Amino acid sequence: MSGAQASNDGSRVAYIVSDTSKQRALVVPDYTGEFVTAPTVRRGWSEQRIQISETSGTPERTVILKLPAPDGVSYIRSINWTPNDTSLVVDRIDRDTKRRQIFLASATAGAATLLDQETDPKWVAQLSRIVEVSPKGDQLLFASERDGYNHLYLVPLKLDGGNTRTKTGDTAAPVNTPSAVRRLTRGPWEVSWARWHADGERIIYSSTEDSTAERHLYTINVRDGKATRLQTARGMNTDPQLSKDTETILYEHSEWNTPNDLYALRVCTGCGTIPEPVRLTDTVPARFRQIAWARPQFIEYKAKDGQRVRARLYLPPRFDKSKKHPAVLFVHGAGYLQNVINGWNNYYREQMFNHILTERGYVVLDVDYRGSAGYGRDWRTDVYDFLGGLDFQDHLDGIDHIVKNYGVDPAHVGMYGGSYGGFMAEMAAMRAPERIACAAALRPVAAWKNYYASSPIYTTERLGFPEKNREAYRRSSPITYADQLRRPLLILHGMVDDNVHFQDSVQLVQKLIELGKTDYFDVMFYPKENHAFTRPESWTDEYERILRFFDQHLKTVTSAR
Template sequence: MKHLFNLLSWCACALPVLAQPTPPTPTSTSALSIETIMQDPRQWVGTSPSGVFWSDDSRTIYFTWHDARSADKALGDSLYKITLPAPGTAGRNAAIPAPVKVSIAERRLLPSADDRPIYNRARTLRLYEKYGDIFLLNRQTGPSGAQVRMLTSTVERESNPVFSGDEKAVIFTRAQNLFRLDLTTGFVEQLTNFDPAAKKPEAKQTDQESWLKKDQLALFDVLRLRKAKRDETERTTKAEQPHRPKTIGTDGRTVMNASLSPDGRLVTYNLMRSASSKSTIVPNFITESGFTEDLPARTKVGAPLAAVEFMVYDVRRDTALTISLASLPGITDKPDYLMPAAVTSGSATAAGRSTVAASEKTAKDTTTTRKGATTKPANRPVYVSMPVWAEGPTARYGVVSIRALDNKDRWLMLVDTESPTTMKLLDRQRDEAWVGGPGIGGAFSPGTLGWLDAQTIYYQSEADGYSHLYTQNVLTGQKTQLTKGRFEVQQVTLSADKRFFYLTTNERHPGEQHLYRLAVTSGRDGALQRTQLTTMTGANDVTLSPDESRMVIRYSASNKPWELYLLDGIKKKGTEPVAFGGSAIQLTQSTTASFQAYPWREPAVVTIQARDGQPIYARLYQPAANAAVKATGKAVVFVHGAGYLQNAHKWWSQYFREYMFHNLLVDKGYTVLDIDYRASAGYGRDWRTGIYRFMGGKDLTDHVDAAAWLVKNHGVDAKRIGIYGGSYGGFITLMAMFTTPDVFKAGAALRPVTDWAAYNHGYTSNILNEPYADTLAYRRSSPIYHAAGLKGHLLICHGMVDVNVHFQDAVRLAQRLIELKKENWELAAYPVEDHGFVEPTSWMDEYKRILKLFDERL
């Protein structure tokens, strides 16, 4: 038994790596090696551009990059720019200059790449935050430093700038409070005064106390005179002083998401009290100090969560009010698994999801009888997002997204400044597994949500099983589904004139992403009016220029890393939108000559029928029939991580090291398969929730079915199949080796979850509920309870400073295997690595062990 779990073993495995010479560079005829493919990717593969954004005059493209062809030896990536020729006669055919590095002086005044543009309604001005200060950019005169006005420069951080409803001022947050800065005078006015030290105001006087006070004043002249003088002094003093906002006590709670309505009548905010939850720690042994240092980490699933209240401050009435959410339809509904007729199969069908409008369902007033007492069911706790307000100085409506903490419900509710304590239900999405999918949002995020006009909103919902785009009139309730079909709308952008949506979808193929334009007025299902704007096969991650006349496409194919491409539009006559056509122009070349020398394979994207009839999409790598290296009958199945992620697609994988490793395996005669198992992204709600209450159920049988498909169709020996993966992929590898030991002869579980009760709350509770409430789900889903089934050879690799899946997971499983007297396993620990490895030597060591495992055992 090789327990690489002691200091001597760690040293022994480290020394050969440190002594490695410079990794060789493969040519089109030479074989790959672990040293080559696991070296520093900046020096070997190159650095793809990321973080793309435009200047506000639509002339300059900014992006983060490292030019592998330059002499720049910077250790990190830098900001680059390409300034395009002016549109017009010379513009489209003029040569496009090479990327140049952006100076520090220019960077200082640029918005950040991840900033959501905040424009005034005429789109002549733009707000942004940088370094904790607020800037105003005049878009009519360009983005140069002279045209940027710095509005604040303070030690305290200012954030969340927006234009006031009348656009004469900027509203921003400082130290949890809202402020108003007049754009003409620069005058700053504080709008709220939240005081963490102050408690809620005392309760009103009782009838008895009120009567006694009046009686005293009626009886005694001296009391009556003193009160009159005191009241007069207070009135005079108040009249002399400038207006100050009312002090609102928060009783030690944190103020979140404060927002002023466009009409200035209402401030909405959340008050959060942190829960007293025990957090985990991760010991760090390799430190500069020479001492072991504890890294603070997360809580575990099921720990108490923060309590949040949704509040409004009525500016006119000078009153703060708690908004009761007790009337939310279904607020007391329990999930099906807690009901007597609970379904425990983990199946995901249309019955598990629903959308409920205000006219279709009202809150239930059910009661529970226990020992003769009648009690009303408790309201489920919820989180409320910041309102998305309609535009205009007199706009009175906003929409909030409310999420149940158990994530079974999402409500969209209308806030009206005329009656702030009464919200109207617009849409309810219920899912007995968990609410999710592209554009749906999270705890305090509304996801895709905006206004088309003063009465119409747009949003995304999985109501029909796929995330699609909807519009709704907030007054009449009239709802229109703009997209429909067995595909997902993955990103939504509204055009500046609000006439079109720009949609990224996978409707052409689950493994492709393209940009489409859809008229807002297209009506139900909008298929005929949807225009495809990108054509390159793979993924097209588009950033439109502010004037929507050009697009930068961050594009990749399955065997080509990401590069930037430019596609110019042609302005049509009249009010017709810009037409995009022709070939996109490549702007960057990021890969090195060494990387380009190898003929990287384009894996075939295939479909495999699962045992329940569902199609499984997969990437297949196999030796060519006429290649020098023939298929050997050996096969390896790779399991992607992250749970909700897609990897069987036609673009460059985020698992690029694994992709290169798969090419190496094929060079050695292996067949490699990489599937999008149940719960992978890109395939709709039922696929997403197919693991509800049983991780290691359908997601594992999908891999077993894929292995059988390899044997039946591709000459693979059923006794020579291995499996490996990291994170969730490591978890599936363990479940495969423990619960289907006759299918996979060898497995490498990298940074695996071994017990879901030890993982975080946000991810785990959605799928398995809470460990003390749904013990069945955790028992059948956690590998540590199934370790007795191990037959084949198992390699476990784990970083010791992993703050995501803690090293404790591997240690606990090691002890379990020791007590079970298993001898066909080993554990390799990596003292300086977190969840995602960084050091090339760690990658090399890990993949040498994986390759050795498969070469020896398959």
């Protein structure tokens, strides 16, 4: 059972029931105790249904929603009660992650009508999870990438016994023609968060409208579509939360060199002036503020196929373009994540490490490669069917750019990254030895068929099923190219990683041994660490090793300070 949602009056609860009998048990051994333990995690696809029960515990009054049978593998993204508790809005993905359907289902009879449907020949975006019924109950707000960017749409609702047509048999008839769905926002930018205001006339949202490197908050009138930017400061304004009366927004603000602090902002109704945000916390230590962190330049360069690639560039102190410099490329993880932002993010440790690298004479490039978030549907899906295709090429083109424009020695370029970034580092060491002098791969994916077992939704979205698309899995996996390794590769992995399992690095290391590649790789394994390290001593050990590795193989100059 998961995803429980209580009705507004508290008398009923809706929840998702999943049949996980076909999932696999993945073993994650722990060798650090007196005895070896082997806990398991279950991963894989499941069959799901939605049930509604009374909170009084009366079992005979349980309602099962009668959604049409899914086509292919599927999963339910969200369930939401309507304001009058007569219906549920269900957001479901099926057709092997390529179709999204939104249903309105009766909370008493279980019958469902189809409100909206869209398909994507590659995969439906996670960013489109925004789904909320108006406080008036007359409209449904949802997000979609159907025009190329994640935007807000409205569809009318009737909650007096259901919309015009209801489910019959195993199909649900669409209640809305395409003209009934109204696009509310538009343009070459993305909406990342949205909520209704309590008046049912306005929506508050966050977007990249002003800059892909920042997030700002706006209100939009649903009648005339007029949007107003709230007084958020330059930088990233993230994780917004609305008060119950929807008149106050709590959010976090950060900039590239300033970690998150909490701010509150009034959503003024009919004010002559837009209120200023109020800072609530000041948690950044004075010592941190005194450090003159290496300031990244926000740059763009042209990829081989003509696309513009965004990146952050870090230069050494007193940088002299006429001299030759070693360089390091940092590759962010997750694939679908944005790192070229004017804000603090999950990779703050790597940003500080990049500062250390510049102190030692390195030029550092941090790329939002193909597949990254923040740049629309086409950029997101350009990795479809080949992980290590256009995203890999974006890094090679980045190397060309810094060699041409920033005095980088092409024979002294390294790469590092974790998770998806570790995957990319392994790809670079094996497939581009003429461009990469060495690479450090942290918790890397070496074989995508393994990751399918661990994270089937993510992997199916990008590569399909291993048994149906063998070639895509083969060409996308670093272990395929192990025989081509002839540059130094440092592999670092947590042994209790339940995301990218330790198995990936073990399989790759064994293959490299069999291929006689001992001179080209080294390893460090962390017995107590999961995918995201939690122990400071492990982080320190990891980055000290990477720093020594780069200094050894890239022949850096000593610190300029």
